[in-house]
Amino acid sequence: MADTILSVRDLSTRFFTEEGQVNAVENVSFDVEDGEIFGIVGESGSGKSVTALSVIDLIESPGRVTQGEIWYRNADLAEEFRGSKPEAVDGDLVDIRRLPKGVRRSLRGPSFSMVFQDPMSSFNPSITVGEQIAEAVEVQRRARSNPRSTRSRTQGYGLGSLLVDSLLPSKSYVDDESMDRAVELLDQVGIPDPEDRADEYPHQFSGGMLQRAMIAQALAGEPDILIADEPTTALDVTIQAQILNLLRDLQEQEGMSILMITHDLGVIARMCDRVGVMYAGEVVERGPLADIFENPVHPYTQGLLGSIPDVDDPSGRLEPISGNVPSLLDSEMPDACYFADRCPKAMTDCLTRIPEYELDGRHSVRCVLAEQEYDPADAVDSADATDAADQEVSADD
Amino acid sequence: MISERTRRNLRRELRRSLLAKLGIVVVILMVAMAIFAPFISPYSPSQQNLDNARQPPLGFSTAETREVTQMENGSVVIEDGQVVTETQTVYTNATFAHPLGTDGNGRDILSRIIYGARTSILVGLFGTSLAALIGVLVGLSAGFYRGRVDDVLMRSADIMLAFPSLVLAIALVGVWGQAQAPIPDPFVATGIAPAFRSAVGLPTGMPETVVLPGTVIVVVALVNWVWFARVARGEALSIREEEYVKAAKALGASDGRTVLRHVLPNAITPILVLATIQVAAIILLESALSFLGFSGADVSWGFDIALGRQYQSTAWWISTMPGLAIVVTVIGLNLVGDWLRDALDPGIEGEGGV
């Protein structure tokens, strides 16, 4: 078995909004191994993006990662902090949540990078695509030439450059060398005429080309883990396949790991080695692709798979089970399995919080069916399984 | 005209925002003060008392020093060949009779502020209504007919916008003169206010007329209609493409009817938001004109600020108090405007401020 590059344990992320506390991610655990593609799949609103942003430390106010550990394998960091922060180090692994803020920021680029869903809004509209990619290269170039400044807030970007940059479309931060590298990267992701396209603005690109450019930007720091959050959702069907192939090829060339987030089981089937299924902020089932697809235990996973007749049919979408995804508002979450109100197999034993059960060391599931057979005598009506607050939510929508 | 959803948004935003509540309270208080001026004003705004001029507001007193030649037995004292003088200090204390003090002619500042609110609010309301009327007519026609009509109307709007509004207003009032229309104050004319005042023991003799500054109202409307025209045109342009408007036209409804029945009701929200901001802008414009002495008003916050300037070294409050009244009113209106904007989100811009 390959080594684990990323190991997330009991991660919870909450948003403290005016409407109340939103438990967007709840006790999530999963591992990503060296050189694999790990998939996270779930309906929209199930907490996939928030999970990804928590890993890369980009949760913004009013949100906060409230608990959990994110272990990342990096021998250099482990060495550096073994003395000063022994609790954050375990062998070659470091818990990045316990590292100082500047260090966490310096991991973005060379350790983690991210491809977002909508390429058009993920580029600054008033700076050329080439310069934006070159910035990502430049950050790493400066980091190598002056490791100490990497963790500072400014990285030597002073008031003068700030004033110039705010008013003139100049390239004061990036170096020519970085621009050249940006063109190489554009070439690598299959953009024709990379020299010319580098000087164009995002609105001059097509969606597919811009998504390639964003992948190029994500590769600039030669990351260990590339997080792709619905990288094909905003694109035409024909282009989706091209982008997925590109990601696959790049993953093999660069030997990196990919955390692939999608609501499309077809994408999972085609790309991933292992997969985690998310529902209402929790990972309800995870394991190798074959286990999940052939022996799903959680009724939610079964429902998802039931909606695609053929695993090899990549067009399968998730709209399987009747009912609504819960709001994730803390005050409205039942003290029961979150799926109980939609579950065809809900029993009295389900009316309590369900732990994660290990099935065979590689496959785990958050459902009582891991330990007991469905007993119709014990069944509860789906409507009874929810508390009053929950019903209000569905009535409101 | 105002949908249930709109009302719900308004209520929700109001519950959320303390500032919105504050704004509404301030605006209501100011309007009430203007309407009920003859009941609540302690004195007539024009009642002078030269013996009691420049009395400071509550919490303050003034000490004025004077050089007085020293006298002894009816003749000046001379020492070393010099006339001996002594310094005398004259104290003036605040009284509850004039809580905000008195001006250079001994008129009660609080009373002048209460009556000044009438001028500001009259000009604000009538000026904005007239501006909205002109602007909405022009804007709706431009947006509804498009083409030639639109070009002509909007180019004339561009020409209006080339003049800074205050400059144009000064020029228009300056050239035009200052027509004012005194209209009888209903509370005084019917005898209600005098009866009330004598009953509670307040001095009577309140002004019998409210002065409607006609030229100023017309001028501020002429200067500010363009903002309404722009908003109304934008709304008309988008609404005319809606199916129901096309259907009404296809069914042979007259243009006027289509605009009144279908286009105007949909444009009303952004126009309302703009109007709130414009009342504030027009109150500021009126006070500027009065400050410069061009409005002809003699009971107006701006005018009183100008009057107080000649006492700036001895009686700071004469200029200060009416200015505070303007600031508070305009803050209130801006808060209400922000509330409407946040709740209704019409996405408009409009000039304000002097």
Place this chain on the structure above:
Amino acid sequence: MSLSRFLIKRSLQGLFVIWGVITVVFGLRFISPGDPANVLLPPDVDPEVRAQVIAELGLNEPLYVQYWQFISGIPFGDLGLSLVTRTPVAARVVARLPATMELAIAATIVAVVIAIPLGVLSATRRHQPADYGATVFSLVGISTPNFWLGVMLILVLAVQLNLFPTSQRPIGLDGIAMLLAGGDVGAAVDGFVTWLWHITLPAITLGTYFTALITRLTRSGMLDQLGQTYVRASRAKGLPETLVRYKHALRNTLIPVITVIGLQLGTLIGGAVITEAVFAWPGLGTLIINSINARDWPVLQGSLIIVAVGFVLVNILVDALYAYVNPQVAYD
């Protein structure tokens, strides 16, 4: 469309607006009660003298002739003669321009230098004391009439504390430039200090509304930009926070702020008129007010034309700048 074609198109539009402005100003003559001869002559003047003056002023010519006389001289800088002093209006207006421009530019500088950092601070420290302070400041700032602010500043800083003069303009930048040209550096430095000392209160007075307005715009624009996905993407690729905020978010915030500053220049000039009145600042504003009080219509008309034309030109400039900093504008 290229930048040059865009500029040509905007200039043609500008010319049209300028023609409209001149025509409107010409029309002002017809709303004034009484004819200009009344201004010049005592009411009981001999009718013959009166007729002569009217003929001299061209007032008995047909309307189109008067219009042509009015408009034809303007391209050559002929704005007519003052009724009162009988001197060319253009010269008087031009003599007043530097004072007004100094004041407007000083106020803009005050506004931009204070407002943009304040707006950014407010947006990046959301819901912290700095943010509340900036929000209250901008609310009060946009609600305060500048003439009253000027009166208050004079009251406190000039009369009571004696820190600044109640203003007037003993020397202008044009005068300082002449001293420099004459080689008298010491006098020029003294002059500059005097100038600065006199312009401080007027510039604050005129600039406060704009400071408040730009603070508000910068804050909301910055909040809007910081919430965009591209900001998150910039952080995800490892950019330092200063770059994310200032190179990316701030620049996109400033692009619309520039347009608003352009749109508000009219308010700035309007504000300058009244600020000049408060501080006895000898600019176009005091000229306009004096010409109204003296019923000197040609001077009023000339000043209005200059103000409006200047405003149109500056707006074209702002549009060009906007097109230059914002690559997305297709110049349409």
